[in-house]
Amino acid sequence: MELKNKKCFILDMDGTIYLGDKLIEGTKEFLELLEKQNKKYLFVTNNSSKSAKDYVDKLNRLGIYAKKENILTSGEATCIYLNRYNPGAKVYVVGTEGLLKEFRDYGFNVTNGREELPDYVVLGFDTSLNYMKIWEACSFIRKGVPFIATHPDYNCPLENGEFMPDCGAMIEMFKASTGIFPKIIGKPNKEIVDVIYEKTNLSSKDIAIVGDRLYTDIMTGKNSGITSILVLSGETKAEDLEDTEISPDIVLESVKNLYEILI
DSSP, rough: OOGGGGGGGOOOOOOTTTTEEEEOTTTTHHHHHHHHHHOOEEEEEEEOSSSSHHHHHHHTTTTOOGGGGGGGEEEHHHHHHHHHHHHTOOOEEEHHHHHHHHHHTTTTEEEEESSSSSEEEEOOOTTTTHHHHHHHOOOOOOOTOOEEOOOOSEEEEEEGEEEOOOHHHHHHHHHHHSOOEEOOOOOTSHHHHHHHHHHHHHGGGGGGEEEEEEIIIHHHHHHHHEEEETTTTTTGGGGGGGGGGGGOOOEEEHHHHHHHHHH
């Protein structure tokens, strides 16, 4: 499998490029090499708690120059998906202010109460989650409002081996209350892969995906025929590979090793 022939690398962020507010060693050199070799790269994160602009700001703070067009979040992918079928729809978003702004920027009518049924309930990685949001969303879902979730990740990796509960854990809570499982847009699902193809103007054979999670990043590759590269710098550890049906094409310690392969 010749990685040097790939035209674009799809890069997860949390656990792959950085942990918390610390850049993973080798990241800057790897990105500079891709630019030198005229290869494309797209940061694709399932973390919908921040907007693309938030991620641009964070990457810039960490010393990585990025533009908005270099970023795709599961939140934006959800906006793009819903915009295809029901532009301007009324949406009840369980999410951060960054995610709400993203929906407004795409022209959706973001509602904030029970006065009338929305067209969709959208659940993101809501670090501002409170009981009233949970109650209102569950009430809408029980009344038949379509339930959409941005991504299925159970935990968000941080520095020093710590984790934050993520959207997948919240999905389980909503399902326990309503009995309804949402349609999920983010990795590893087809909907976000279609957006990746649109943004890169490339097909699966020209792309490799790099990430730290088996059930999202690596499954994205498996589901779409994209070469998958697992890095052990985030959620997945080497011992996790001993008891899984999700096999990455390549396993590396970090993006530093990928840099060494491509140089």
